Amino acid sequence: MDNSTSTNNGNGNDGNDNGVVNWVALVVSLVALLGTMAQVLQQYIASATGYANCDETVMGKWHESKKRRFRATELRFEVQFETPVIFVCPANNDKGPIKDKDIHYVDGTSESLKKTRALLRQEEQEAQRQTLQDSGVHTADNERASWVMLLSELQSMERESQEWQQEQYKRGPPQSFKPLDFQSRTLAVALQAKKRSWDTMPSSVKKPYATTAMCHLLEIAAMMGIYWKEFDRSRDRYRAEGNGYILTGTNMPDLGVMFTLQICGKSKFQENRVIPVDEVKELCCGFVSTLFQEDAKDRRRIFPNEDPKDLTLLRLASMDEIAETMVLIECNTDTANYFRSSNTKHGHLFPIPFELLGMLGKTLHIRDTSFRMLPNPTPYHWDKNFFNLRKLVKEYWKKISDTDADLPPTPQISQLAREVENLVAILELDKESATPGYSMMLLNTLHDVIDMCDDFLRRSNRDLIQMVLREHFQEVLKLINDKSGADGDMGSKMAHNANIKKRAVHFGQLTSASPETRQEAFMDLYFFKVLGEVKTRAVTSYERRKSTQYAPSMHSRAPSIDSIQETKGVSASPSPSATTSRPISPGIPLGHSKKHDSQHSVPKLQIHPPERVPSQTLSQDITTSLESKASEVWCTLVLRMLCWLLLHDFNKKDVQIAKSELLGSRLPVYIA
Incomplete structure (x- = not known):
């Protein structure tokens, strides 16, 4: 009786122990499975290189465009985002560098701020100040991409200059002035959003960059009141300053020339605002359109580096x-x-x-x-x-x-x-x-x-x-x-x-x-x-130049002063070319008599030679008239x-x- 009881008790303890062991093994297995799955998931997520570099602190509102896209063939995530392609064009332009993509203009309005995903200068500074306070840092915010600040400053430029212009209207005489319609401008900053992948970013670049062209960068710098101090293309060293900004450029390996905008002081866009006209593009490069020029846009597009041939361009x-x-x-x-x-x-x-x-x-x-x-x-x-x-x-x-x-x-x-x-x-x-x-x-x-x-x-x-x-x-x-x-x-x-x-x-x-x-x-x-x-x-x-002494001229048949003086010096009697203002028609002889004319039943048209004017008097009159015109x-x-x-x-x-x-x-x- 005692032996059977003890045997049963022993078997019951073994069953309990086995159940505990099984449960422990199950829990350990689940934990290991979860850890393995988390590790695998973390590895997949970590494959989205550059996702953290597209944060709001770097890209502002443009960070909303970032996303991960799983590449099944490569078993990894790809980071995609959007950055602007910035260019300068007339405000009514409907063609941009990216085909079939919406063009958004920088005009300082609330709608433009929303479409360009930008903030005004005060709002941008407040956002950066809040970020600095949260992080406990009291120095400049170096995390922000400089093109985000560029868009903010361009929007502020338009807003501030328009407000200043309205003040000028109020201070003017008592007459109504119609504000300049933005659509009529021939010079405006515009952008298009371009989708990019972090896979194509060079290893030396740690922040998303915006794209533009060299000519557009020169024009934007001029519009913002930034003046070039150094422009050395042989060594790729570029530096411009002015109006509270510093713009520097250098060559980046595997990419090209990259510029960085820094704010070093207060900027102003009032009386120093550049006139928004298309000819600013030429002035930035030392060309000047003259009053004799009709249309420079087509010439600049087709033959941008052609030397001027006349007074239409200097x-x-x-x-x-x-x-x-x-x-x-x-x-x-x-x-x-x-x-x-x-x-x-x-x-x-x-x-x-x-x-x-x-x-x-x-x-x-x-x-x-x-x-x-x-x-x-x-x-x-x-x-x-x-x-x-x-x-x-x-x-x-x-x-x-x-x-x-x-x-x-x-x-x-x-x-x-x-x-x-x-x-x-x-x-x-x-x-x-x-x-x-x-x-x-x-x-x-x-x-x-x-x-x-x-x-x-x-x-x-x-x-x-x-x-x-x-x-x-x-x-x-x-x-x-x-x-x-x-x-x-x-x-x-x-x-x-x-x-x-x-x-x-x-x-x-x-x-x-x-x-x-x-x-x-x-x-x-x-x-x-x-x-x-x-x-x-x-x-x-x-x-x-108009003289017939060297070559016939279609502009004038009047003799030049030099030819008249040379004729007087050679002979006392003037030459026929110097004494007649125009040639006599060869069809009517000069010696034709009236008696001969009267013998014909059909009257003939009489052509008399013009009165001969002394060459010296004629040249003096012409010279006096030309001097008055000059x-x-x-x-x-x-x-x-x-x-x-x-x-x-x-x-x-x-x-x-x-x-x-x-x-x-x-x-x-x-x-x-």
């Missing part, structure tokens, strides 16, 4: 290109060499290229807006501390109304005098405005005067305009660099009339003149010294130059670094 990016431009307007070699030499001077009150820019540059100001700023297409600083454009306009008015000035009383000269008189009155009223230099009344008046000058110049003979330009710059540059006659000309020129005040006869006198008299001395030189030489030489060169052209160009430079402006720190071959360049570059 190249001013470097000293050599300015010299080539002087050759383009047919200046002599000495004038071109002034810009190739380091021992010569290229300016008077301001550098000479700005004078050429004002005389021929296309009007880029948008009517009924207050934006004046443009990228500087020249390698010279535009420093207004050494001259006063308003005083120059006033002195121009005095000189064109002066009876001592050798100006013909033509309708164009009279109209110029009236226009500049009205402009001087507007300038006086502008001084009392809340924003001198930016009042709508002044800017629209300047625009009207330039339009009047453009209409006259487009109707004038293009060859004569080119001759006037050529002789003007040849004379001005010669006077700037030649001081041999600075002392001797004063007495000989002014000794004939003691009542006439002594006027400046050389540009060297401008440096010693006080700021109050500097502008008056400048206009004295222009009207009483430069004008006389320019109109005489321009007419002589124009007549020589004076009109010169006065119009000078007034246009003053008004153009008053209507447009350049930053003093902005100078052009030669990169004209990058106009329209589609070289891909990247923004970190």
Whole structure:
């Protein structure tokens, strides 16, 4: 009895022990299975390389586009995300670099902010500040991709500049101004979202990057007020600063040139806002469209690097290109060499290229807006501390109304005098405005005067305009660099009339003149010294070009001054070609008698030769008329130059670094 009981108890304990062991084994197996599954799952999830680099702290709202995509053939996850392709185009453009993809424009509106997934500057700074507080870090946020900040700054640029423009409308005269429609802009920043994979990211890149082209990056930098300090393509070193930004670029292995935007101070987009016009693209590379150009878009797209062939486009990016431009307007070699030499001077009150820019540059100001700023297409600083454009306009008015000035009383000269008189009155009223230099009344008046000058110049003979330009710059540059006659000309020129005040006869006198008299001395030189030489030489060169002495000309059959003088020197009797204004019809003999005519029953048409005019009198009349026309052209160009430079402006720190071959360049570059 005892033995059986003990045996049963022993068997029951073994069963309990076996059950516990089994349960323990089951639990251990499950834990191992779960651990194995977790490990496998973790390995699969870890295969999604770069997912953590697409976080909100890096990409802002663009992080919402990130996702994992399982690749069954490779048994791994692929990380996909979207980044912007940024470009510059007209606001009504419907074609972007990515085919059949929506284009979103940066215009500062709430809808644009939503579509571009960007924040305004204040919102972006607040978001970064909150992130820094949560992380306990009090230094700059270096995790954010710089293109996210770029989009934020571009949106703030549009919003702030539009608000400033509305303030200008309120401060203007009591008239309604229709705000500039964004769709009518010819220069705007746009983007398209492009799907990317982290698999294609180079190993040296740790953050998603945005894509653009070299030409678009140059244009965006100019729009934001960032000016290039270094642009070395041979070593891939790029650095630009301005308006609180630093833009640097360097070459990344297996990728290309990558730029990084940093914020180093406060930025402003008010009166320093660049005019949103398409020609800014050319100015960024040192090209200048002129008033004679009809449409530059197609030329820039098809032949972006073609050298200018006429006065429709100017190249001013470097000293050599300015010299080539002087050759383009047919200046002599000495004038071109002034810009190739380091021992010569290229300016008077301001550098000479700005004078050429004002005389021929296309009007880029948008009517009924207050934006004046443009990228500087020249390698010279535009420093207004050494001259006063308003005083120059006033002195121009005095000189064109002066009876001592050798100006013909033509309708164009009279109209110029009236226009500049009205402009001087507007300038006086502008001084009392809340924003001198930016009042709508002044800017629209300047625009009207330039339009009047453009209409006259487009109707004038293009060859004569080119001759006037050529002789003007040849004379001005010669006077700037030649001081041999600075002392001797004063007495000989002014000794004939003691009542006439002594006027400046050389540009060297401008440096010693006080700021109050500097502008008056400048206009004295222009009207009483430069004008006389320019109109005489321009007419002589124009007549020589149109002369029949060397080759027949379809423009004019009038003899040139040189041919008339040479004929007088060779023979006392003028040649038939010099005494007749047009050939006599060979069908009617000159000696045909009236008696012979009366014998015919059918009356014949009588053709009498024109009255012979002495060649000297004819040439004098032609020369006088051409000199009057040359004076009109010169006065119009000078007034246009003053008004153009008053209507447009350049930053003093902005100078052009030669990169004209990058106009329209589609070289891909990247923004970190």
